Amino acid sequence: QQELQQSSITNGKINQPLKQPLSQINDNKKPLNELRSSLTKHNKPQAPLFTPKQNETEIEIKEMKEIISNEINQLSNSSNITSNNSNNNNRQICLDQFELIKVIGRGSYAKVFLAEYKKTKKCYAMKVIKKSIVNDDEDIDWVQTEKHVFEQATNHPFLVGLHSCFQTESRLFFVIEYLCGGDLMYHMQRKRRLPEDHARFYSAEISIALGYLHSKGIIYRDLKLDNVLLDIEGHIKLTDYGMCKEGLNRYEKTGTFCGTPNYIAPEMLRGEDYNFSI
Numbered sequence: 330q331q332e333l334q335q336s337s338i339t340n341g342k343i344n345q346p347l348k349q350p351l352s353q354i355n356d357n358k359k360p361l362n363e364l365r366s367s368l369t370k371h372n373k374p375q376a377p378l379f380t381p382k383q384n385e386t387e388i389e390i391k392e393m394k395e396i397i398s399n400e401i402n403q404l405s406n407s408s409n410i411t412s413n414n415s416n417n418n419n420r421q422i423c424l425d426q427f428e429l430i431k432v433i434g435r436g437s438y439a440k441v442f443l444a445e446y447k448k449t450k451k452c453y454a455m456k457v458i459k460k461s462i463v464n465d466d467e468d469i470d471w472v473q474t475e476k477h478v479f480e481q482a483t484n485h486p487f488l489v490g491l492h493s494c495f496q497t498e499s500r501l502f503f504v505i506e507y508l509c510g511g512d513l514m515y516h517m518q519r520k521r522r523l524p525e526d527h528a529r530f531y532s533a534e535i536s537i538a539l540g541y542l543h544s545k546g547i548i549y550r551d552l553k554l555d556n557v558l559l560d561i562e563g564h565i566k567l568t569d570y571g572m573c574k575e576g577l578n579r580y581e582k583t584g585t586f587c588g589t590p591n592y593i594a595p596e597m598l599r600g601e602d603y604n605f606s607i
């Protein structure tokens with residue numbers, strides 16, 4: 330703490346960097362407003378990085394609760410269809426066996442719930458993908474890739490594993506092992522500044538995780554603070570394999586433009602083909 334205080338004195342800005350998306354930190358010349366409006370013009374609007382003020386939070390939570398209850402109703406309606414089927418084949422996992430607790434994350438094509446598996450009372454992160462979004466062949470490929478990556482990842486210490494997966498008429502479900510420590514974005518906001526040795530530790534674990542995926546011919550392509558989760562001991566695990574590319578050998582390249590705006594790699598911005606360096 331002392332170190333933090335000292336650095337706040339020597340550099341008055343130290344308490345602020347994370348108010349801006351990371352990629353903007355070095356761009357101090359442009360006024361923040363200008364940057365912000367140009368960002369919303371070109372990219373999808375970003376969720377606020379800092380926890381909003383008290384009232385805003387309350388409103389958000391209220392809205393969230395309504396959304397969740399709607400979603401949970403929708404989900405249980407759609408699960409009725411397949412729960413009838415699964416009575417025939419014993420022991421199949423379906424939505425009835427989970428208690429949905431809350432939404433913990435959302436992406437452009439998926440929503441992630443915290444869910445309790447009723448049988449064991451263990452918590453899982455449940456990633457739900459609407460099938461209506463996955464309609465052409467290319468899209469089906471990435472869902473299959475995601476499942477393949479889960480299969481490879483399940484025994485690795487720094488990658489989240491899969492408990493089970495199933496589907497209803499309208500949705501796909503990935504039941505993922507749950508890490509209760511939050512993500513690095515959350516931790517960096519709380520700490521304001523990550524000590525160098527912590528950063529080195531996280532980088533090392535992330536490198537091991539990426540190295541493992543590369544050795545299996547998989548490019549991860551969506552490394553960002555939100556996807557680096559912490560477990561109860563403070564080790565990291567990467568989550569969200571939705572952006573992975575599989576089946577690449579050492580000499581092959583690929584060119585799909587994808588990722589998250591604030592974290593796009595230079596190769597991709599330049600429109601070049603790329604491989605594991607990404």
Ligand code: C58
Binds near residue numbers: 489512556558570
């Ligand atoms: C976390 N950034 S896959 C919330 N978001 C997610 N959490 C987890 N998996 C995923 N244990 C996400 C997202 C995915 C794709 C769409 C975008 C969001 C997850 C997996 C396993 C925990 C979370 C922040 C957070 C971490 C932990 C608890 C609550 C929130």
